Amino acid sequence: MLMYHSVGDPMDDPYRVTVSPARLDRQLRWLRGHGLTGVSMTELLRARELGRAAGLVGLTFDDGYADFTEHALPLLRRHGCTATVFALPGLLGGANDWDRPGPRKPLLTADGIREAARAGMEIGSHGLLHRDLTTADEETLHRETHHSRTLLRDITGRAPEGFCYPYGTVDPRAAEAVRTAGYRYACATGAGPLTGMYALPRVHIGERDTTWRLRVKRALHPLRRPRTPRAHRAQREDR
Template sequence: MPVAADPTDPTDSTDPAPRTDTPPVVPRVAPLWVAMYHSVGDCSDDPYRITVSPDRLDRQLGWLHRRGLRGVGMADLLAAHARGEGKGLVGLTFDDGYADFADHALPVLQRWGFGATVFVLPGRLGGTNEWDPLGPRKPLLSANGIRRLADTEGLEIASHGLTHVDLTLADDALLGAEVGGSRALLSELTGRQVAGLCYPYGTVDQRVADAVRAAGYGYACAIDPGPLTGVFALPRVHIGENDTSWRLRLKYGLNRLRRRPVPLAAADAVPEEAR
């Protein structure tokens, strides 16, 4: 608050210089809505409920479109919000880097003019989802498949770690390899800076979030990060085959009530060349 002028001095008619010890106000954006997908294909054998049929995905993206919403990748979403241009944008993410993304998800995204982020595992190129004990075994993207997606307009390739391990249970050496090593491999593979990481199983604690920041990432996605908040603990909403229009409407509404805003200052850390 400005200090009042001295009433005894008629020449004192200006306010003094503003205080410099007041902490800066960090602008915040409304809670982000980020959809979490995995595999897109046949849902007949799906014990973990991670698969969405192409037809269901098409109807879900159509639901977004009819409401004036547009799906984009995470780097684009954060950059738009940092510029104050994020209204009407939602994040679309696909975990694990399943090969069926190129065959089934990409054509649907392109039909609606949407973008997305694909979180891949450079330590399992051309492999399968061995971490799921109940199966079924699904092929993962190869190196060439990842390169092709990286060259596709509107798509962002980001890290899911090297081999899909719970990072909160990893020792420091393994954590460094899974976080920093995967970023280096993906950057070499795609010829682009890798802006983001998605925590396998959605698990994150402060040690892991700090390691991700130190490795040079600009953001990281979780599922429900608990007490952590900010651009390195971004929550997401699971979307599955059973999510019809009324369930999407409910999830979209609840997200604005349950989630906390994200500090804008952190969003500026997303590298320009990765967008």
């Protein structure tokens, strides 16, 4: 499962979350050349449930940057891939103010989210305002999980199945809030002992990830990441 953020000019990016369109093009070409297909998280997890995930790679784009529809979407289409976009419905048309002193980047509007959904991309929630759920009070935690899901349902006509923790941070309380809000899975970064359907670890991909680095990350991934569940079944039975 690969974690992207912005797709645009990678200069002046102290957090290294931006991949240039040219680099993304080469990365997707490398995946396809190695018999791999980028898919949304829901598609990947459903394939795992059926034992048909061989050759599939989950592609995720955090923060819901407006450049997704301009730069990422055409490249995903070109290479026959889909992806999951984790959007912030509380900041529609806003900017990534949490990344100061980094460059200001516009976020998707409601129309941009709908465009991505019509193109076959999965829309997931990144919360409302990009807040760290591990430090949120109960009211904030509820709004970031429940209310963001309602807003995205109103925009796309479909309640999102996936959630992504802002900053990648998760604890048992945050994971439980996501589960009770009705999501079927959630993505983190390094989830550690919480690894499971509500704390799926991902590999960060940046501008410096050449095809050689992708090869190394692919080789190391099984060694440093705990095995994730194959199905949603256990979570459904818990409800």
